[in-house]
Amino acid sequence: MSRALHDAATGTLFGVALNYKGLLEQRLAEFEQAPYQKPPVKPVLFIKTPNTRNGHGQPVVYPQGIERLQAGPALGVVIGKRASRVSAEQALEHVAGFTIVNEFSLPEESYYRPAVKAKCRDGFCVIGPELVPVAQVADPHALDIRLFINGEVRQQNSTANLVRGIPQLIAEITEFMTLHEGDVLITGTPEGRADVQPGDQVEIEITGLGRLANPIVAEQEAH
Amino acid sequence: MKHARIRFEGAVHAVTVEAENAVRLADGRLIGESLVEWLPPATGSMFALGLNYADHAAELAFTPPTEPLAFVKSPGTYTGHNQITWRPDNVKYMHYECELVAVIGKPARNVKREDALEYLAGYTVCNDYAIRDYLENYYRPNLRVKNRDCTTPVGPWIVDVADVPDPSKLTLRTWINGELKQEGTTADMIFDIPYLIEYLSSFMTLQPGDMIATGTPEGLADVVPGDEVVVEVEGVGRLVNRIVSEAEFFAQYNKEA
Numbered sequence: 001m002s003r004a005l006h007d008a009a010t011g012t013l014f015g016v017a018l019n020y021k022g023l024l025e026q027r028l029a030e031f032e033q034a035p036y037q038k039p040p041v042k043p044v045l046f047i048k049t050p051n052t053r054n055g056h057g058q059p060v061v062y063p064q065g066i067e068r069l070q071a072g073p074a075l076g077v078v079i080g081k082r083a084s085r086v087s088a089e090q091a092l093e094h095v096a097g098f099t100i101v102n103e104f105s106l107p108e109e110s111y112y113r114p115a116v117k118a119k120c121r122d123g124f125c126v127i128g129p130e131l132v133p134v135a136q137v138a139d140p141h142a143l144d145i146r147l148f149i150n151g152e153v154r155q156q157n158s159t160a161n162l163v164r165g166i167p168q169l170i171a172e173i174t175e176f177m178t179l180h181e182g183d184v185l186i187t188g189t190p191e192g193r194a195d196v197q198p199g200d201q202v203e204i205e206i207t208g209l210g211r212l213a214n215p216i217v218a219e220q221e222a223h
Numbered sequence: 224m225k226h227a228r229i230r231f232e233g234a235v236h237a238v239t240v241e242a243e244n245a246v247r248l249a250d251g252r253l254i255g256e257s258l259v260e261w262l263p264p265a266t267g268s269m270f271a272l273g274l275n276y277a278d279h280a281a282e283l284a285f286t287p288p289t290e291p292l293a294f295v296k297s298p299g300t301y302t303g304h305n306q307i308t309w310r311p312d313n314v315k316y317m318h319y320e321c322e323l324v325a326v327i328g329k330p331a332r333n334v335k336r337e338d339a340l341e342y343l344a345g346y347t348v349c350n351d352y353a354i355r356d357y358l359e360n361y362y363r364p365n366l367r368v369k370n371r372d373c374t375t376p377v378g379p380w381i382v383d384v385a386d387v388p389d390p391s392k393l394t395l396r397t398w399i400n401g402e403l404k405q406e407g408t409t410a411d412m413i414f415d416i417p418y419l420i421e422y423l424s425s426f427m428t429l430q431p432g433d434m435i436a437t438g439t440p441e442g443l444a445d446v447v448p449g450d451e452v453v454v455e456v457e458g459v460g461r462l463v464n465r466i467v468s469e470a471e472f473f474a475q476y477n478k479e480a
Contacts, residue, residue: 012297017362036360044359045366047295049268051428063426084372084477114294114362116270120427122332176311176371178299 005131006055008096009078011182013048013125015103016169017111019188021161026191027111035112043164043172046115048103048125048186056128059217060104062198063121069216070193072103073147073204075140075159077166077185078131084178091170094179097133098140100204100212101186102126107193127184129210136208141165143207145190149200157190159206225460226345227380228303230260240380261304263377264347265326267432269296270423271351273364275438276411291414291422294362296436300370304379307465308352309372309472310448317446317466320351320439321397321454323390323409325416326381331429336417342429343416345381346390348462349436350397350454352376352446372476376454376464377434387458391415394457395440399450407440409456 018024018040031039054060062069080096103125106118137143140159147155164172169185179185196202198218205211225240231254238246244256273292302308310317328344352374357367369375387393390409397405409415414422419435446452448468455461 012299014297014366040359040361042357042359042365042367044361045370046362047268047297047366047370049295049427049433051430082480084480085473111361112363113292114364116293116295116423117426120295122428176367178372180299 005099005128008080008131009099009127009182009184011079011180011184013052013184013186014173015046015048015119015186016164016188017044017046019043019163020157020190021163022157023191024163043169044111045173046119049120051122052120052125054123054126054214056126056212056214058123058126058214060123060126060202060214061219062196062216064219066106068107068195070105070107071147071196071202071204072105072189072193073145073155074101074103074189075143075145075187075206076101076127077187079179079181079183079185082178082180083170083174086170086174088167088171091167092134094170095134095166097131098137098209099127099131100129100206100209101184102202102204102212102214103186103189105193126212126214128212132209143209146205147194148203148205149194149196151201154194155190155192159187161190162187224383224386225380227264227378228262230262231258235262261306261379263301263303264379264381265344265377265432265434266298266301267327267430267434269375269434269436271296271369271436272414272419272438275413276407276440277413278407278411278441287413291419293423294364294369296370296375299372300375301377302373302375304376305463306373306376307467307472308374308376309469310446310466311354312469314354314356316355318353318355318443319397319446319452319454320353320443321395321405321456322349322351322436322439323393323395323456323459324349324377325420325435325437327429327431327433329431331420331424334420334424336421339417339420340384342420343384344431345383346387346459347378347381347434348454348456348460350376350452350462350464351436351439373472376462378462379460382459393459396455397442398453399444399446404444405440405442407442409437411440412437
């Protein structure tokens with residue numbers, strides 16, 4: 001992780017689920033049924049606990065005893081100034097810049113209960129490689145996101161397809177919960193998460209934000 | 224012994240708590256409670272348990288879970304003893320939840336339940352308020368219900384493990400304006416603290432300062448601005464909080480910031 005990002009992104013890591021149109025739309029029929037009853041009204045949020053923090057070039061551990069692990073390419077928004085009850089129009093004034101997040105998760109069959117076991121494992125939130133200031137990104141809602149596994153493109157989308165864009169997310173979240181300087185908002189992972197295996201090299205590229213790379217390694221036997 | 228974090232004359236101190244809740248600073252000074260602002264005694268992540276009392280699960284018309292239902296809270300939702308919490312305008316039901324909290328003292332990974340207490344810094348109390356109007360069936364209960372600004376009072380202090388000989392036999396009580404509204408016992412917990420430490424540490428490393436809020440028994444009720452809400456866990460602590468309106472809260476909250 002570059003020094004600037006290391007200093008800037010020290011707070012809580014907040015994730016947004018179901019924030020790509022393609023992902024939400026493919027589940028809409030299911031979301032009319034039990035246990036959901038109706039599609040989500042407000043942003044569906046989760047927390048990546050501090051033990052999940054990981055950096056560019058660092059190994060991501062494939063835990064023993066799990067069947068599948070998936071990468072989670074996402075645009076990360078780093079908060080630069082405390083945001084409580086800010087409007088969408090003012091939201092970007094509270095942003096320090098953008099970065100890439102690889103929000104690793106076990107596959108999610110259901111969105112009914114909090115996904116702690118799937119998402120809060122050690123090293124499951126890679127952030128980097130650097131913080132790109134807001135002013136250097138012309139339109140954060142027009143960035144290509146590409147996931148590579150061993151050099152091959154496995155997932156591709158655009159931040160144009162976010163259900164809620166960054167200003168709207170910040171406005172809706174800060175209505176009830178302050179975003180503090182250093183907090184990171186993980187704006188969502190598109191549909192089509194790809195499985196990774198020990199030995200894989202996983203990379204995410206987002207237009208103008210660089211390339212975030214990590215090797216997947218098997219968990220060592222406990223002694 | 225009781226350990227707390229307080230603010231005194233603008234500075235944050237780690238203190239021990241003595242008779243009549245006077246606090247002893249690291250430099251030896253003893254400060255009376257009236258001069259002290261109580262802060263949350265720990266600031267790690269909080270893993271809060273849903274439906275962890277059989278009677279409460281029945282009250283909400285749920286079958287008791289077979290695996291712990293844990294959700295995560297972040298430090299912005301914590302507030303200290305004797306502080307205020309806001310009730311949003313135009314909601315029908317905001318309720319308290321009196322809970323025993325286990326505080327982690329050292330990194331815990333793959334800990335067996337028989338060893339679990341060695342990883343604790345001690346116990347505290349929380350009031351895990353919820354706004355039921357905002358419940359949706361996605362990552363339920365989601366952050367809008369459970370991770371609101373200053374809506375999880377924690378404290379007043381951490382009590383040493385050795386000072387709570389049997390955490391599975393503690394009475395929990397909640398009062399609104401002096402009237403007893405909730406009473407239960409930790410004996411009715413479905414998953415106890417050693418089990419929860421084994422469960423969480425089986426897939427992640429618990430960090431010093433992380434907290435496990437162990438759930439609440441039946442007996443919930445609505446709270447409104449002006450109410451004084453007291454939650455108490457026998458032998459651990461009595462945590463006081465006052466409910467204010469949205470307007471009153473934000474006038475103060477965003478002025479201090």
